[in-house]
Amino acid sequence: MCDISPSWVTVNLGAQSYRICVGPGVLSDSASYANLPGAGLAAIVTNPTVAALYGEKLQRRLASHYANVLLIELPEGEEHKNYVTMEKIFDRLLRANGDRSTTLFALGGGVIGDITGFAAACFMRGVPYVQVPTTLLAQVDSSVGGKTAVNHPLGKNMIGAFYQPRRVIVDLDTLNSLPKRELVAGLAEIIKYGPVSDQGFLEWIERNLDALLSRDEATLAYAVTRACEIKASIVEEDEHEAGRRAILNFGHTFGHAIETGLGFGAWLHGEAVGCGMVIAASLSANLGLISERQAARVIALISRAGLPTKVPEISTDRMLELMRLDKKSQAGDLRFVLLDGVAKAAVYPAPIGAVVRAIDQHR
Amino acid sequence: MCDISPSWVTVNLGAQSYRICVGPGVLSDSASYANLPGAGLAAIVTNPTVAALYGEKLQRRLASHYANVLLIELPEGEEHKNYVTMEKIFDRLLRANGDRSTTLFALGGGVIGDITGFAAACFMRGVPYVQVPTTLLAQVDSSVGGKTAVNHPLGKNMIGAFYQPRRVIVDLDTLNSLPKRELVAGLAEIIKYGPVSDQGFLEWIERNLDALLSRDEATLAYAVTRACEIKASIVEEDEHEAGRRAILNFGHTFGHAIETGLGFGAWLHGEAVGCGMVIAASLSANLGLISERQAARVIALISRAGLPTKVPEISTDRMLELMRLDKKSQAGDLRFVLLDGVAKAAVYPAPIGAVVRAIDQHR
Numbered sequence: 005m006c007d008i009s010p011s012w013v014t015v016n017l018g019a020q021s022y023r024i025c026v027g028p029g030v031l032s033d034s035a036s037y038a039n040l041p042g043a044g045l046a047a048i049v050t051n052p053t054v055a056a057l058y059g060e061k062l063q064r065r066l067a068s069h070y071a072n073v074l075l076i077e078l079p080e081g082e083e084h085k086n087y088v089t090m091e092k093i094f095d096r097l098l099r100a101n102g103d104r105s106t107t108l109f110a111l112g113g114g115v116i117g118d119i120t121g122f123a124a125a126c127f128m129r130g131v132p133y134v135q136v137p138t139t140l141l142a143q144v145d146s147s148v149g150g151k152t153a154v155n156h157p158l159g160k161n162m163i164g165a166f167y168q169p170r171r172v173i174v175d176l177d178t179l180n181s182l183p184k185r186e187l188v189a190g191l192a193e194i195i196k197y198g199p200v201s202d203q204g205f206l207e208w209i210e211r212n213l214d215a216l217l218s219r220d221e222a223t224l225a226y227a228v229t230r231a232c233e234i235k236a237s238i239v240e241e242d243e244h245e246a247g248r249r250a251i252l253n254f255g256h257t258f259g260h261a262i263e264t265g266l267g268f269g270a271w272l273h274g275e276a277v278g279c280g281m282v283i284a285a286s287l288s289a290n291l292g293l294i295s296e297r298q299a300a301r302v303i304a305l306i307s308r309a310g311l312p313t314k315v316p317e318i319s320t321d322r323m324l325e326l327m328r329l330d331k332k333s334q335a336g337d338l339r340f341v342l343l344d345g346v347a348k349a350a351v352y353p354a355p356i357g358a359v360v361r362a363i364d365q366h367r
Numbered sequence: 368m369c370d371i372s373p374s375w376v377t378v379n380l381g382a383q384s385y386r387i388c389v390g391p392g393v394l395s396d397s398a399s400y401a402n403l404p405g406a407g408l409a410a411i412v413t414n415p416t417v418a419a420l421y422g423e424k425l426q427r428r429l430a431s432h433y434a435n436v437l438l439i440e441l442p443e444g445e446e447h448k449n450y451v452t453m454e455k456i457f458d459r460l461l462r463a464n465g466d467r468s469t470t471l472f473a474l475g476g477g478v479i480g481d482i483t484g485f486a487a488a489c490f491m492r493g494v495p496y497v498q499v500p501t502t503l504l505a506q507v508d509s510s511v512g513g514k515t516a517v518n519h520p521l522g523k524n525m526i527g528a529f530y531q532p533r534r535v536i537v538d539l540d541t542l543n544s545l546p547k548r549e550l551v552a553g554l555a556e557i558i559k560y561g562p563v564s565d566q567g568f569l570e571w572i573e574r575n576l577d578a579l580l581s582r583d584e585a586t587l588a589y590a591v592t593r594a595c596e597i598k599a600s601i602v603e604e605d606e607h608e609a610g611r612r613a614i615l616n617f618g619h620t621f622g623h624a625i626e627t628g629l630g631f632g633a634w635l636h637g638e639a640v641g642c643g644m645v646i647a648a649s650l651s652a653n654l655g656l657i658s659e660r661q662a663a664r665v666i667a668l669i670s671r672a673g674l675p676t677k678v679p680e681i682s683t684d685r686m687l688e689l690m691r692l693d694k695k696s697q698a699g700d701l702r703f704v705l706l707d708g709v710a711k712a713a714v715y716p717a718p719i720g721a722v723v724r725a726i727d728q729h730r
Contacts, residue, residue, distance in 0.1 A: 087450055098521040103697050128694045129516065129527045153492065158461040164492045165528065331491045334466050
């Protein structure tokens with residue numbers, strides 16, 4: 005990958021603006037860390053698997069910027085994405101005399117990024133943090149845009165904050181160590197950007213899916229950079245998800261219900277979102293917002309990627325119950341991000357009957 | 368008090384601007400609630416003592432604005448100002464199908480206000496909340512300005528957010544039910560505004576202290592309104608405490624160390640701040656920032672108010688250790704808000720020797 009030079013994407017949010025650096029080897033490149041706010045203490049928050057692969061490398065890199073660099077390892081998996089886990093970060097920071105300049109580095113996937121970002125939002129009412137995503141899913145979605153959260157026993161991402169990172173450092177080399185299943189899960193969030201907002205990107209993915217699955221370096225670099233660009237432009241328009249940003253949750257209402265229903269960790273987030281997009285595409289067609297052909301095209305791509313397209317063993321009643329807790333729902337009425345044209349989506353209320361039918365179509 | 372009409376103070380923070388309504392009986396006046404964002408669900412967060420006094424009254428008032436009004440009672444006292452207590456709010460909101468429009472009402476003192484504000488900041492990444500402070504301390508300080516937090520075993524207010532309320536409703540009638548000890552504690556935060564920023568107000572307090580202590584209605588109304596005005600103007604200048612806002616923490620570094628050192632709940636926050644201001648005034652004089660006479664004047668007023676001026680049984684070493692955890696400290700160096708003129712203050716680093724001497728002067 006050495007002949008691919010890093011690309012920079014800017015997220016323009018006034019005083020909260022920041023840049024995303026995408027490229028092979030950028031984790032070890034001092035240019036990636038230029039102009040971050042100074043501090044005596046930095047903390048790398050990660051999990052044991054990622055720590056073994058990249059922990060020391062990042063710690064060495066940061067040692068030239070910070071007098072003291074902690075390595076904080078959190079237990080792995082979505083089932084640990086809760087307040088109790090987050091409190092371990094606070095304990096370590098306070099014991100090391102952390103202050104308001106202490107800078108956190110989230111080294112890992114979406115779970116690490118979400119917990120670390122929320123910890124940064126809350127510690128002493130807000131300290132700087134940097135996302136260093138090491139999974140495809142985190143690189144193309146969760147590390148960009150400042151949505152941070154932990155789970156509550158009654159629902160996913162219920163407790164959190166909008167809190168932007170100071171930088172996102174996307175080292176594409178980390179994808180080489182990613183298990184195939186996680187690579188495929190990440191593809192779900194890449195595919196998402198096509199149907200909801202970018203017809204050209206949808207067609208590009210259709211043409212390049214095999215190259216992505218075989219981890220072709222240049223193809224992955226383009227996909228990740230383009231995904232970050234699309235995400236940045238949507239976040240710039242609607243940082244706090246008052247409107248348009250919600251389209252990035254295409255497939256997520258069904259997906260979250262699947263994740264919670266199966267118990268966190270049974271399916272990967274991207275897998276649940278893949279299946280959720282399948283149901284949401286069918287629901288969009290059932291309601292006449294798009295044609296059956298358009299829905300079938302989206303479903304075919306998800307299936308080709310190797311993502312699950314069959315709803316797992318959760319009763320439809322249980323799924324409905326879980327979806328009523330979704331943050332888009334209003335006074336208990338279900339609302340979904342649905343496709344309503346080519347590369348177009350919006351939030352719609354949907355009658356229970358149509359929702360049930362869309363789920364049952366994919367049993 | 369019926370002849371005192373409500374006064375409104377505006378906190379100008381752009382899109383986050385809000386108004387403070389101060390007056391007797393405003394809790395029951397529908398004008399106080401005009402133009403709050405609409406929602407199906409509201410929740411009053413309070414404690415058993417305040418609930419018995421004002422819970423039903425507020426619930427009745429809100430019933431005309433919201434279809435469903437929950438009453439959430441939290442255990443009383445600073446020792447419960449933690450995440451576990453806050454989670455009770457999330458549980459109730461989620462079980463009642465709370466959504467992103469759900470509005471929280473913090474009915475009580477500083478503990479209730481801080482927990483409820485932080486819960487509002489985090490629930491679904493942010494929902495509206497209204498402060499309805501019922502203690503003098505909360506009315507003149509903690510309910511205004513959007514500082515929210517819970518405590519961590521290693522330090523007070525370590526975990527929190529800057530998150531502004533949509534309104535502050537200050538019903539002066541609630542002061543009638545306030546125990547004398549809490550009234551006096553609240554005076555500490557009123558007195559604070561004088562030495563740090565307003566010579567005229569300092570002189571006014573000196574002249575009117577007896578009337579405040581005897582709960583003269585008009586005198587309390589003026590003191591609360593003026594305190595809110597001063598706080599609003601400082602918060603407008605520096606919402607996130609990058610600079611000047613820190614002066615509002617005069618006496619608080621010593622005060623927090625006293626609170627944590629004694630165990631939460633032994634002294635009231637205002638009592639600890641009163642004693643903290645005494646030490647900070649002496650430290651300011653020891654460092655030559657103000658004259659001994661100026662320090663003595665501040666200390667005399669705190670003493671006349673009936674606030675503690677003697678440092679309690681906590682070793683000086685323990686106090687130093689606790690103060691190193693203060694959010695103003697940098698890389699373990701102690702920093703304090705110190706008086707540096709008449710009605711003027713700023714954050715200063717201070718040599719350990721001078722700090723020790725200031726503490727020992729008040730043993």
